[in-house]
Amino acid sequence: MSEAYSIHYLPNGIRLLLLATKKFKTISLGLFVHQDLKSETVALNALLPSVLEQGCRKYPDYLTLQRKLENLYGSELSTDILKSGERHIIAFGLESAHDRFLGENGRLLKDTVSVLSAVVGDPLLNDGAFHKGYVNQEKNQLVKDIKALLNDKAAYAMERCLSEMCADEQFGIYKLGRIENYNNIDADMLYRHYRELLSESPIDLYVIGDLDEAEVLNTVTEAFTFPRNKSQVKLSPVDINRSVNGVRTIEEEMTVNQAKMVLGYRTYTGFDDLLHCPLLVYSGVLGGFPHSKLFMKVREEASLAYYIHTRLEKHKGLMVIAAGINAADYEKAREIINCQLEDMIEGRISTAELENTKRGLVNQLLSRQDSPTQLISFHLDGVVGSKIYTFEELIAGIEAVEINEIQEVAGRIMLDTAYLLKPRGSEVINHGN
Amino acid sequence: MEINYRLIENKALQESLYHYRINPGMDLYILPRADYRKKYAIFSTRFGSIDNSFRVEPEEEITTLPDGVAHFLEHKLFEDEQGNVFDRFAALGASANAFTSFTQTTYLFSCTANFEQNLTELLNFVQEPYFTEETVRKEQGIIGQEIKMYEDHPHWRVFFNLLESLYREHPVRNDIAGTVESISKITPDLLYRCYNTFYHPTNMAVFIVGDLDPAIVAAQVEANFSARGYKHMGAIVRRYPEEPKEIMQEKAVQKLVVSEPVFYLGFKDIVVDKLSGRDVMHREILMELVLDTLFGTSEKLYNDLYKADLIDEGFGFEYAAESTYGYTMIGGETKDPDQLYDRIMSEIKNAQKNGISEEQFERHRRKILGSYIRKFDSLEFIANNFLAYKFRDTNLFELPGVLNEVSREEALALIEENLNSERHAVSLVLPSE
Numbered sequence: 001m002s003e004a005y006s007i008h009y010l011p012n013g014i015r016l017l018l019l020a021t022k023k024f025k026t027i028s029l030g031l032f033v034h035q036d037l038k039s040e041t042v043a044l045n046a047l048l049p050s051v052l053e054q055g056c057r058k059y060p061d062y063l064t065l066q067r068k069l070e071n072l073y074g075s076e077l078s079t080d081i082l083k084s085g086e087r088h089i090i091a092f093g094l095e096s097a098h099d100r101f102l103g104e105n106g107r108l109l110k111d112t113v114s115v116l117s118a119v120v121g122d123p124l125l126n127d128g129a130f131h132k133g134y135v136n137q138e139k140n141q142l143v144k145d146i147k148a149l150l151n152d153k154a155a156y157a158m159e160r161c162l163s164e165m166c167a168d169e170q171f172g173i174y175k176l177g178r179i180e181n182y183n184n185i186d187a188d189m190l191y192r193h194y195r196e197l198l199s200e201s202p203i204d205l206y207v208i209g210d211l212d213e214a215e216v217l218n219t220v221t222e223a224f225t226f227p228r229n230k231s232q233v234k235l236s237p238v239d240i241n242r243s244v245n246g247v248r249t250i251e252e253e254m255t256v257n258q259a260k261m262v263l264g265y266r267t268y269t270g271f272d273d274l275l276h277c278p279l280l281v282y283s284g285v286l287g288g289f290p291h292s293k294l295f296m297k298v299r300e301e302a303s304l305a306y307y308i309h310t311r312l313e314k315h316k317g318l319m320v321i322a323a324g325i326n327a328a329d330y331e332k333a334r335e336i337i338n339c340q341l342e343d344m345i346e347g348r349i350s351t352a353e354l355e356n357t358k359r360g361l362v363n364q365l366l367s368r369q370d371s372p373t374q375l376i377s378f379h380l381d382g383v384v385g386s387k388i389y390t391f392e393e394l395i396a397g398i399e400a401v402e403i404n405e406i407q408e409v410a411g412r413i414m415l416d417t418a419y420l421l422k423p424r425g426s427e428v429i430n431h432g433n
Numbered sequence: 434m435e436i437n438y439r440l441i442e443n444k445a446l447q448e449s450l451y452h453y454r455i456n457p458g459m460d461l462y463i464l465p466r467a468d469y470r471k472k473y474a475i476f477s478t479r480f481g482s483i484d485n486s487f488r489v490e491p492e493e494e495i496t497t498l499p500d501g502v503a504h505f506l507e508h509k510l511f512e513d514e515q516g517n518v519f520d521r522f523a524a525l526g527a528s529a530n531a532f533t534s535f536t537q538t539t540y541l542f543s544c545t546a547n548f549e550q551n552l553t554e555l556l557n558f559v560q561e562p563y564f565t566e567e568t569v570r571k572e573q574g575i576i577g578q579e580i581k582m583y584e585d586h587p588h589w590r591v592f593f594n595l596l597e598s599l600y601r602e603h604p605v606r607n608d609i610a611g612t613v614e615s616i617s618k619i620t621p622d623l624l625y626r627c628y629n630t631f632y633h634p635t636n637m638a639v640f641i642v643g644d645l646d647p648a649i650v651a652a653q654v655e656a657n658f659s660a661r662g663y664k665h666m667g668a669i670v671r672r673y674p675e676e677p678k679e680i681m682q683e684k685a686v687q688k689l690v691v692s693e694p695v696f697y698l699g700f701k702d703i704v705v706d707k708l709s710g711r712d713v714m715h716r717e718i719l720m721e722l723v724l725d726t727l728f729g730t731s732e733k734l735y736n737d738l739y740k741a742d743l744i745d746e747g748f749g750f751e752y753a754a755e756s757t758y759g760y761t762m763i764g765g766e767t768k769d770p771d772q773l774y775d776r777i778m779s780e781i782k783n784a785q786k787n788g789i790s791e792e793q794f795e796r797h798r799r800k801i802l803g804s805y806i807r808k809f810d811s812l813e814f815i816a817n818n819f820l821a822y823k824f825r826d827t828n829l830f831e832l833p834g835v836l837n838e839v840s841r842e843e844a845l846a847l848i849e850e851n852l853n854s855e856r857h858a859v860s861l862v863l864p865s866e
Contacts, residue, residue: 025810289519
């Protein structure tokens with residue numbers, strides 16, 4: 001089967017991406033509002049989905065909305081704020097079981113689309129602004145969320161490394177912003193921001209399920225009627241060219257048992273770069289799988305870590321290596337990692353490493369087609385990166401990667417920031433290389 | 434020759450499951466799923482962290498294990514004389530993994546190519562143990578890091594501290610991975626002893642789901658097992674200590690680096706260990722309905738607590754029902770654990786006095802049905818949960834039927850019996866800095 005979306009534009013300019021498939025037992029809706037990531041608007045953006053979810057004109061409080069969803073057989077509404085490259089994306093999702101398993105004769109599409117459009121486009125207003133109580137309540141919750149990043153030490157270490165590394169770039173902004181960004185926001189200001197976004201930002205609506213195309217188009221056209229400007233804001237391209245002037249080293253102490261190491265690299269390879277596929281293979285050979293160099297050397301041979309892996313930020317062209325280790329093993333782990341990076345530059349990659357990585361990447365890509373949320377996020381990546389790859393194109397691209405292309409990628413990669421979160425009072429032993 | 438099977442049909446889900454009995458007495462389940470790219474297979478043994486004292490009939494000798502053996506064995510099966518098992522799956526483009534719970538160990542792969550070879554690989558590596566002094570020693574370092582990672586995980590710690598408080602003797606109170614000290618006692622002999630007991634086919638099961646022909650797959654599994662000449666093994670007698678009704682302690686407190694206190698309230702179930710089969714599922718569904726009706730997002734308490742800033746979106750609950758233990762947990766992050774405790778306890782008292790309405794009960798029943806159907810988009814969910822229920826002598830496919838038959842009167846009785854204030858404890862993780 002093919003996973004090609006059929007694309008329509010609603011009269012107000014919202015783009016509808018429909019995938020009609022009998023494969024799933026669900027109907028999945030996903031709505032995304034695209035913007036640039038900027039410190040002036042980061043907190044406003046983060047607040048919006050939370051405030052909208054608290055209540056709308058039709059379902060004026062959270063309890064009423066949740067009861068409505070329960071009566072739609074436990075349909076699940078989710079809201080999120082995503083950071084992808086230097087984009088900031090407000091996300092709404094609504095997933096429900098398909099009617100054919102419930103004997104409901106096709107009402108669920110109409111009902112769930114109506115709930116989503118009510119939440120996104122028809123908010124609860126007081127005196128021409130958002131409900132003050134909801135705004136204050138959600139400001140407080142988001143401030144708590146920002147502080148709570150600390151609770152997951154691996155995520156905290158990752159965020160700390162990237163925010164230090166990109167401190168003077170848009171990408172360095174945390175997706176929820178800073179606590180002080182919330183100080184001056186009120187219901188009026190947030191509502192003005194909302195009107196502007198709804199009117200001027202690109203909006204994509206994904207619909208996936210066993211559905212009739214004409215019916216979906218009719219249903220969403222009738223539901224999403226809020227007026228929008230003819231011209232939409234032009235979003236900025238991501239900056240991937242920041243140069244590295246010496247490695248920044250950051251060590252932080254905390255009362256923890258395990259040290260978390262995060263090494264931040266610049267790859268100078270963007271999403272639409274000709275070397276995009278070689279970069280995917282590079283990261284995979286180095287640390288994307290249990291057969292990868294880092295896992296084999298640092299975990300299986302040296303027993304230094306339980307987890308060690310690479311991760312790409314494909315839009316910003318960054319790669320991180322993350323591991324949980326004993327602080328005393330830090331230098332030893334760094335030495336082993338450096339040897340692996342050296343092997344990548346020299347092209348010391350076995351046929352098995354190369355072929356297994358390609359197969360693993362292809363397997364991941366094909367597997368994404370079995371999940372509605374993964375199908376959506378795959379396409380969303382293309383929208384953000386201004387280059388829509390089909391699954392087939394990426395697979396062919398990965399399969400064609402040669403070692404000299406991986407070396408070419410390896411030659412670009414520069415370590416920018418080495419971050420270590422370590423137990424209080426622990427000594428990092430220097431092996432005196 | 435085609436092997437006999439029993440067809441298990443489910444109308445609500447529109448699924449047909451093939452059940453085979455493979456010599457010498459292992460259950461194999463195959464669920465064909467058209468259109469899916471991915472094929473997912475799991476091979477599970479009923480051997481989990483709580484099975485740490487046992488004998489095999491007719492022997493009298495009892496084996497007692499240090500904590501963490503089931504999990505340790507899981508790690509060690511991935512290495513054999515030819516090397517690392519992950520590499521072989523990687524060469525076939527599959528993604529392999531494993532996990533250990535209180536009651537079972539599961540080995541798995543998912544793939545989009547080479548299914549037949551991958552299945553052979555899974556069946557072979559799980560049936561061919563290889564433990565040496567050296568490989569055991571190496572794994573102690575890796576698992577030591579895994580244990581340390583969890584020691585810094587506030588929700589993991591608060592969960593186990595609560596089980597330690599609810600239970601006095603039962604091994605569910607011990608961490609699945611054991612401790613650095615307990616795993617230092619593990620030897621190859623001990624692993625072989627456990628392997629030869631719990632990895633006999635009569636104690637295991639296989640579940641496979643994907644776009645497959647059941648007859649061909651069943652023949653492959655049958656051939657793999659029949660070539661191994663398994664001998665009859667006596668019944669495994671698992672020994673669990675006598676668990677008193679009383680809890681261990683009312684409160685556990687630990688300090689970690691967290692932004693806010695983490696609060697879990699738990700109730701010990703003293704009835705579930707006397708039930709079996711469908712009755713366990715019956716009780717489990719009723720408890721899910723009860724908890725959702727008392728503490729769910731569509732009910733007054735959740736919304737009051739959220740507005741009072743006593744909870745955030747992470748507030749939740751679970752009920753676990755196994756054949757030898759059961760517990761309810763409610764909680765999340767809160768600025769005021771004492772006040773949250775009072776509010777939850779008074780809601781339970783209130784429900785015991787005033788009951789729950791027909792409307793509430795039916796709405797939550799509807800929600801659970803829809804959520805259940807939605808989960809069947811995930812092949813992993815189906816396979817993992819099917820075998821978990823199977824090891825409890827129930828059938829995941831019976832859930833809609835059981836959901837349909839439970840009554841509000843039973844739910845009311847359960848609030849009285851199973852959320853009993855005499856058997857509750859509180860676990861707290863408090864900010865250390």
